[in-house]
Amino acid sequence: MDETDTPADTAAEQAVVSSVKISRSFALPGAVFCVTEGDEQSQLYFGSSDFGIYRIDSDAEKPAPEPVSDSRHESYVTGLVRSGDTLVSGSYDGSLIWWDAESGDVRHRVQSAHEKWIRRLAISPDGSTVASVGDDMKTRVWNAKTADAIATWGGYELTTPHGYPSMLYAVAFSADGKWLATGNRTGKVIVRDSATGRVEATLEAPVMYTWDPKARRHSIGGIRSLAFSSDSQLLAVGGMGLVGNIDHLGGASRIEVFDWQSGKQRYEIEDTKLKGLVEQLKFGPDDEWLVAAGGDNGGFVSVYDGAEGTLLAQEKAPMHVFDFQLSDDGSKLRAVGFERASVVEIA
Amino acid sequence: MSEPAEFQHRRRIQRDLSRRGFLTTTAAGATAMAADMGQINALQSAAVTQQLKQQGTRVILLWLAGGASQFETWDPKPGAKTGGPFSAIPTSANGVHISELLPELARRMQHTAIIRSLNTKVADHGGGASLMETGRLRDPGLDFPDLGAVVARELGRLDSSVPDYVSLYTSTEGRRKGTSGILGARYAPMFLSDNMIxxxxxxxxxxxxxxxxxxxxxxxxxxxxxxxxxxxxxxxxxxxxxxxxxxxxxxxxxxNVENEPADVRARYGPTQFGEQCLIARRLCEAGVPFVKVARAWWDSHGQNFETHQELCADLDHSMSVLLDDLNERGLLENTLVLTLGEFGRTPRINASLGRDHFANAWSCSLSGYGVRGGVAYGKTDAEGNTVVDGEASSADLFATVLQALGIDHEHEYMVGSRPIPMADFGASPIDEVLA
CATH class of the missing domain: 1.10.287 (Helix Hairpins)
Incomplete structure (x- = not known):
C-alpha cells in the first residue's frame, strides 16, 4: 500500500467492480414492485401496480410486456417468486396466487393469506417454500407447490411506539436456506431458523425509522430490504437514514451490515449523494461486493465493498428501483421500478 | 340534484324559526350558562347537557393540514390507474362507499355528508389555506375573517364567559393562527400551539x-x-x-383532559389528535361556538400510502369517537363537525409513490348539525382528474356551512361604506347536503 493511498483507494484498486453502467432501459406498465427470473435470466416476470403479472424478454430488441394471465390481483402486486414452472404472487389485497408460469392458469389462491397488505415474498434456495410478510405483522411460510400453510410467526408489535399501524416490509432467506430474516418499519430485524421458527437473533436498526414529533407528526422509513452473505455470516439491512422533511424521501440511502449471530454491526453506509430508500440488496459472488438499488423521485444502483462498505461504483437509474435480479456471475442486474426497467452492467 | 322550490322554501323557514328561537333562548340563558367554569364537571349531567343543547350551535373544524388525499378518504377510485392500492368499502349510507382506511367513519356515515366536487384551483399551501379558511381569494384591501371568526361573531354571545373561538395547532409545519380580520380582535382565536392548556x-x-x-x-x-x-x-x-x-x-x-374520567380518555386513544378532539368536545360542551383542531401534516409527496395509513387511522378513530361522544351527550344535533384542508392530492402517483398538490377535484365532509347525513354530493371522473357533476367552489362551501348553521350567507358586513357578504359574491349553498 502506497503511503498516500487512502483505505478507500485501496479498496477500489482491489475491487472486482469498478463500474456500474445502465446499458438499456424500457417502459413498463405502472409501478413495478417485484421481479423474478424465468428459465433464461433475460426472461423476467414482474408484478405491477395495475394488479397484473407480466413476462418480458429484457434482451429483446423492443421488450414488450405480455400479461401472464387475464386474472389479476385486486390491488398492487408486491411480491413475486418462481419455483420451477410455478409463479407465486402476493398483493396488497392480502392474497397469494399460485400461477402456471406458462399458461397463466391459477393453480391455487389463498384469499386471506394475510389480514393486511402483503409486502414481499421470498423463496427458499431449494424452491420448496415461500415466505410472505404483511402488515398484519405476520411471517407466513407456504409450500411452494401445494400452497399449504406451513407456519405462522409473529414477534412484532402491531403498532409503532407512537400508536400508528406498523408495517412488515422485508423478508429474505439465507443462501443455504437455513435462516429467514424479516424487518419492520421501526427498524427491528428478526432472524429465525426457517424450519422451526425459533428466533436466533433480534437486531435493531432504529435509524431506518424517522418519527417527526414536532413539525409533521407522522413517520417515514422502515427496513425495506435484507440480504444474507453467501456464507450466511453477514446480514445486510437496507432502508433510509433519518429524514428532515418527511414529506419526501430525502434521507440518505442507508445500509447496516451485521454479523447477525453475534449481534454486532460490522459497518454502516450512509450515502447522501444518491438519496432515498434502499429497496433491494444482494451480495455479489463470493461476497466481495454488495449491490443496492432504490431511490426517491429518481433512482440509483450502487455497489459497495462487501467487507468494509466502501463505495466502489454508482449509477443513477432512470426510475425509482423497487426490485432487481442479479445474474449468477454478478455481471448483470435487471432492475424494475417506477414505470421502467433497466439492464445494468456491473464490471 | 335540485329539490322542489316549495321544499326549499319550507326548510328555509324552519331554519329561520330555529335561528330566532336560538337567539331568544340565548339571551335568557347565556349568563347563567358556564358562568362558573370551575364547575365544568357538572356539565356532564344529562340535564345540563339538555339545557346546552337548546342554547347554541357549535362547530368543530378538523383541519387536515397539508392536504389529505381524496382518493384515500372520501372519493376512492379502486382499480383506476390513479386509484392507488386501497379498496372502497360500503358505509352505513346506502350506495356510499369510502376508502377502506376509514372503516369506523364508514359505520357512522348516517351523520355525514361528503362533498366530492370541490374545485378551488389554488394549490399552494398558503394560498389554499387562506382560501379555504375564508371562502374567498385574498383581497389586498380587505382582511376578511376566517370561518372561525365569522362563526364566533354570529353564534358567540357578547356576555359569554368562555372563548368564542379556540384554535389548536400543535405541529409546526403549516401552522396558521387564523384571523378575525375586519371583525376585530374580539373574535380572534384563542390560539394554542405548544401547550394544550x-x-x-x-x-x-x-x-x-x-x-x-x-x-x-x-x-x-x-x-x-x-x-x-x-x-x-x-x-x-x-x-x-x-x-x-x-x-x-x-x-x-x-x-385539561385529566379532568375527564379515565375510560373517556382511553376511548379517545393515545394520540395527540385524539386528545385534542376530546378537548374540542369539552369546549363545545361548555358553549364555545367554534373549535378548530388541526391535524398536520398530510403533505405526502413521498410515500402517500404509508402516510395515509398512519394519518387516516388517527382521523378515523378520533373523529369516530368524537361523533359518538357528541351524539351520546345529545350535542351532535347542535354541533357541526367538518373535515377540510387547503386542497386535495393529485390523481397522478409519482415515483416516490406520493401524490402532489391538487385543488381541481377534491373532497371534504360535514357531519352533524344542519347536515343531511348519508349523502355523497358531486362527482369526479373515473380517474379523479376533473369534477363532472356538482362543481363547488370555496365560496359555495363557505355558504353551505353558514347555511347549515342557520346563518344567512348573504348577510353583509359593512367595511366603511363597502358591503362585504359573508360568503363571497356568487356563492351558492349546496342544498343537497343540508338538512
Missing part, C-alpha cells in the same frame, strides 16, 4: 382562591354602585370584559 390564565400562586374571590366580589360591589345610575355602553362593556376575563381564567380547566 392556555398560558397566563392561571391564578397567581401568590393570590389564594379565597383572596381572588374576595377581590372580585369587592370589585363587583364598587362596579355596581358606579353603574347604578349610569346607563352607559362603555360601562357595560367594562363590566362585560371583567366577567369575560373571569370566565376565561376559570376555563383553564376545560383544556
Amino acid at each position: 392556555p398560558l397566563n390564565l392561571a391564578q397567581l400562586d401568590a393570590v389564594s382562591t379565597v383572596d381572588h374571590k374576595d377581590r372580585a366580589a369587592l370589585r363587583d360591589v364598587f362596579a355596581k354602585q358606579f353603574s347604578k345610575h349610569r346607563n352607559n355602553a362603555a360601562v357595560d362593556s367594562h363590566m362585560s370584559a371583567y366577567q369575560r376575563v373571569r370566565g376565561l381564567m376559570a376555563s383553564e380547566q376545560l383544556f
Whole structure:
C-alpha cells in the first residue's frame, strides 16, 4: 500500500467492480414492485401496480410486456417468486396466487393469506417454500407447490411506539436456506431458523425509522430490504437514514451490515449523494461486493465493498428501483421500478 | 340534484324559526350558562347537557393540514390507474362507499355528508389555506375573517364567559393562527400551539382562591354602585370584559383532559389528535361556538400510502369517537363537525409513490348539525382528474356551512361604506347536503 493511498483507494484498486453502467432501459406498465427470473435470466416476470403479472424478454430488441394471465390481483402486486414452472404472487389485497408460469392458469389462491397488505415474498434456495410478510405483522411460510400453510410467526408489535399501524416490509432467506430474516418499519430485524421458527437473533436498526414529533407528526422509513452473505455470516439491512422533511424521501440511502449471530454491526453506509430508500440488496459472488438499488423521485444502483462498505461504483437509474435480479456471475442486474426497467452492467 | 322550490322554501323557514328561537333562548340563558367554569364537571349531567343543547350551535373544524388525499378518504377510485392500492368499502349510507382506511367513519356515515366536487384551483399551501379558511381569494384591501371568526361573531354571545373561538395547532409545519380580520380582535382565536392548556390564565400562586374571590366580589360591589345610575355602553362593556376575563381564567380547566374520567380518555386513544378532539368536545360542551383542531401534516409527496395509513387511522378513530361522544351527550344535533384542508392530492402517483398538490377535484365532509347525513354530493371522473357533476367552489362551501348553521350567507358586513357578504359574491349553498 502506497503511503498516500487512502483505505478507500485501496479498496477500489482491489475491487472486482469498478463500474456500474445502465446499458438499456424500457417502459413498463405502472409501478413495478417485484421481479423474478424465468428459465433464461433475460426472461423476467414482474408484478405491477395495475394488479397484473407480466413476462418480458429484457434482451429483446423492443421488450414488450405480455400479461401472464387475464386474472389479476385486486390491488398492487408486491411480491413475486418462481419455483420451477410455478409463479407465486402476493398483493396488497392480502392474497397469494399460485400461477402456471406458462399458461397463466391459477393453480391455487389463498384469499386471506394475510389480514393486511402483503409486502414481499421470498423463496427458499431449494424452491420448496415461500415466505410472505404483511402488515398484519405476520411471517407466513407456504409450500411452494401445494400452497399449504406451513407456519405462522409473529414477534412484532402491531403498532409503532407512537400508536400508528406498523408495517412488515422485508423478508429474505439465507443462501443455504437455513435462516429467514424479516424487518419492520421501526427498524427491528428478526432472524429465525426457517424450519422451526425459533428466533436466533433480534437486531435493531432504529435509524431506518424517522418519527417527526414536532413539525409533521407522522413517520417515514422502515427496513425495506435484507440480504444474507453467501456464507450466511453477514446480514445486510437496507432502508433510509433519518429524514428532515418527511414529506419526501430525502434521507440518505442507508445500509447496516451485521454479523447477525453475534449481534454486532460490522459497518454502516450512509450515502447522501444518491438519496432515498434502499429497496433491494444482494451480495455479489463470493461476497466481495454488495449491490443496492432504490431511490426517491429518481433512482440509483450502487455497489459497495462487501467487507468494509466502501463505495466502489454508482449509477443513477432512470426510475425509482423497487426490485432487481442479479445474474449468477454478478455481471448483470435487471432492475424494475417506477414505470421502467433497466439492464445494468456491473464490471 | 335540485329539490322542489316549495321544499326549499319550507326548510328555509324552519331554519329561520330555529335561528330566532336560538337567539331568544340565548339571551335568557347565556349568563347563567358556564358562568362558573370551575364547575365544568357538572356539565356532564344529562340535564345540563339538555339545557346546552337548546342554547347554541357549535362547530368543530378538523383541519387536515397539508392536504389529505381524496382518493384515500372520501372519493376512492379502486382499480383506476390513479386509484392507488386501497379498496372502497360500503358505509352505513346506502350506495356510499369510502376508502377502506376509514372503516369506523364508514359505520357512522348516517351523520355525514361528503362533498366530492370541490374545485378551488389554488394549490399552494398558503394560498389554499387562506382560501379555504375564508371562502374567498385574498383581497389586498380587505382582511376578511376566517370561518372561525365569522362563526364566533354570529353564534358567540357578547356576555359569554368562555372563548368564542379556540384554535389548536400543535405541529409546526403549516401552522396558521387564523384571523378575525375586519371583525376585530374580539373574535380572534384563542390560539394554542405548544401547550394544550392556555398560558397566563392561571391564578397567581401568590393570590389564594379565597383572596381572588374576595377581590372580585369587592370589585363587583364598587362596579355596581358606579353603574347604578349610569346607563352607559362603555360601562357595560367594562363590566362585560371583567366577567369575560373571569370566565376565561376559570376555563383553564376545560383544556385539561385529566379532568375527564379515565375510560373517556382511553376511548379517545393515545394520540395527540385524539386528545385534542376530546378537548374540542369539552369546549363545545361548555358553549364555545367554534373549535378548530388541526391535524398536520398530510403533505405526502413521498410515500402517500404509508402516510395515509398512519394519518387516516388517527382521523378515523378520533373523529369516530368524537361523533359518538357528541351524539351520546345529545350535542351532535347542535354541533357541526367538518373535515377540510387547503386542497386535495393529485390523481397522478409519482415515483416516490406520493401524490402532489391538487385543488381541481377534491373532497371534504360535514357531519352533524344542519347536515343531511348519508349523502355523497358531486362527482369526479373515473380517474379523479376533473369534477363532472356538482362543481363547488370555496365560496359555495363557505355558504353551505353558514347555511347549515342557520346563518344567512348573504348577510353583509359593512367595511366603511363597502358591503362585504359573508360568503363571497356568487356563492351558492349546496342544498343537497343540508338538512
